[in-house]
Amino acid sequence: MIYLNNASTSFPKPDLVINEVLNYLKNVPNNYGRGSTYRSDYIKEVRDLIKNFFNANDDYFNIFTSGSTESLNLVIKGLNLENKEVIITANEHNSVIRPLKYLENKGKINLNIVDIDTFAEINLEHLNSLITEKTALVVINAISNVTGTVQNLLEIAKILKQRNILLLIDGSQLAGNYPINLSEIDADFFAYTGHKSLFGMQGIGGLIFKKNVYFEPLKYGGTGFRSNYLYQPVELPHHYESGTQNIPGIISLKKGIEFINEVGLENIIKHKEELMNKVINNLQNYECVKIYKPAKNYSNSVLSFTIDNITPEELSYILKSSFDIEVRAGLHCCPLIHKYLGTEKFGTIRISPSYFTTEDEIDTFNNAISKIIEEFK
Amino acid sequence: MKLMYFEIVENCLEGLNVYDGYLDENINEDFVEKISRMGKFIFMKDIPKPYFRVIVRSKFTIKGSIGNDTIRIILPDGASPDILNEIKNYINNEN
Numbered sequence: 046m047i048y049l050n051n052a053s054t055s056f057p058k059p060d061l062v063i064n065e066v067l068n069y070l071k072n073v074p075n076n077y078g079r080g081s082t083y084r085s086d087y088i089k090e091v092r093d094l095i096k097n098f099f100n101a102n103d104d105y106f107n108i109f110t111s112g113s114t115e116s117l118n119l120v121i122k123g124l125n126l127e128n129k130e131v132i133i134t135a136n137e138h139n140s141v142i143r144p145l146k147y148l149e150n151k152g153k154i155n156l157n158i159v160d161i162d163t164f165a166e167i168n169l170e171h172l173n174s175l176i177t178e179k180t181a182l183v184v185i186n187a188i189s190n191v192t193g194t195v196q197n198l199l200e201i202a203k204i205l206k207q208r209n210i211l212l213l214i215d216g217s218q219l220a221g222n223y224p225i226n227l228s229e230i231d232a233d234f235f236a237y238t239g240h241k242s243l244f245g246m247q248g249i250g251g252l253i254f255k256k257n258v259y260f261e262p263l264k265y266g267g268t269g270f271r272s273n274y275l276y277q278p279v280e281l282p283h284h285y286e287s288g289t290q291n292i293p294g295i296i297s298l299k300k301g302i303e304f305i306n307e308v309g310l311e312n313i314i315k316h317k318e319e320l321m322n323k324v325i326n327n328l329q330n331y332e333c334v335k336i337y338k339p340a341k342n343y344s345n346s347v348l349s350f351t352i353d354n355i356t357p358e359e360l361s362y363i364l365k366s367s368f369d370i371e372v373r374a375g376l377h378c379c380p381l382i383h384k385y386l387g388t389e390k391f392g393t394i395r396i397s398p399s400y401f402t403t404e405d406e407i408d409t410f411n412n413a414i415s416k417i418i419e420e421f422k
Numbered sequence: 423m424k425l426m427y428f429e430i431v432e433n434c435l436e437g438l439n440v441y442d443g444y445l446d447e448n449i450n451e452d453f454v455e456k457i458s459r460m461g462k463f464i465f466m467k468d469i470p471k472p473y474f475r476v477i478v479r480s481k482f483t484i485k486g487s488i489g490n491d492t493i494r495i496i497l498p499d500g501a502s503p504d505i506l507n508e509i510k511n512y513i514n515n516e517n
Contacts, residue, residue, distance in 0.1 A: 358433075359475075362494065366487040367471040375433070420466040
């Protein structure tokens with residue numbers, strides 16, 4: 046099987062990740078604050094490793110969550126946004142849209158959506174025009190999970206900081222695919238997930254946030270800390286991390302990031318660029334193919350395209366059932382972007398290779414696409 | 423060849439009425455020929471696992487590949503799943 050759906054979840058995982066998780070599961074568990082064998086220094090080490098990976102300085106804290114969706118919900122529901130305005134872009138994922146639509150529907154917030162161009166780049170003039178005295182939060186998808194477009198976060202942050210507006214970055218597709226310097230951007234929140242390009246397990250992710258910004262926890266409960274206290278501890282990370290920690294997930298994240306550091310993020314980026322160039326070069330041979338990517342500010346993490354007379358769904362089905370190639374078709378949980386791409390009816394086909402994808406696999410994919418196009422002529 | 427059971431498939435765009443039908447053996451050319459008689463038919467022969475699709479307008483679409491043991495059945499949104507029994511009876515009928 047050829048797996049080209051790493052933007053959904055990565056496969057395979059590095060041996061380093063698999064072996065360390067297995068090793069953990071075979072031994073006496075390290076259950077933080079709930080046994081005699083825990084090592085809190087290990088968890089702190091991972092928190093710091095992740096902060097360093099995203100270039101977040103000591104103004105920031107890193108908490109673990111089940112993934113980006115929880116991290117984004119935590120901020121959106123935890124901030125006091127009542128009677129305020131929130132701005133998102135048409136690039137946002139349902140993990141941002143749905144909690145905000147919920148608040149909007151309850152009459153608690155006003156929600157505004159910034160236009161993008163046909164390459165999914167944010168219209169900064171429109172962003173500026175939407176900002177009012179009541180704007181409290183802007184949410185930006187750092188890299189589009191449909192087009193791979195990288196947003197100019199520095200420029201956006203500059204606009205927001207002048208107006209004291211909080212910036213929440215959805216880093217789901219950026220983490221492990223592209224470098225970021227959170228301190229330089231001065232972002233207030235950065236949500237990430239572990240199971241995509243960080244090579245961790247499903248069910249682990251986190252939120253890096255500025256320690257001087259307060260938001261309510263999403264969960265209350267046992268923290269393995271100050272158990273005689275009847276209220277949620279205010280200390281970090283306990284304020285936000287109720288319930289037994291996902292230690293296997295945290296271990297997988299640690300090893301995934303160590304793998305990336307060992308290989309070098311720049312080498313991962315270069316490898317994907319080479320693979321994507323091969324795919325693009327083949328697709329460009331066909332007039333019936335439309336590619337949805339920006340000419341610049343492109344991450345090479347995903348590539349969306351459509352082929353005339355074949356719906357993305359049917360194409361993905363043929364690739365899977367006849368060629369054993371796994372891709373993703375449809376709206377990619379990102380409903381608003383398709384109006385701008387002109388793909389609102391059927392969505393796109395999206396491929397997303399990983400560091401482990403080989404040139405031979407891409408050749409096989411290219412041959413399959415060429416064959417299908419010939420057959421559908 | 424018998425169609426044994428259906429499982430609902432949740433995916434993004436085909437709608438809410440999508441099922442995989444599980445067969446008791448792998449799809450062969452005889453099966454495809456039988457399916458082809460149901461409606462508008464396309465067949466892609468010259469690929470690793472030849473692909474077929476048949477559309478019965480306003481009723482259902484069936485597609486699959488030779489060598490696999492499942493077919494995909496797409497019903498229009500709001501259509502009754504009773505049509506699945508019709509499809510099952512047609513496939514399981516010896517004629």
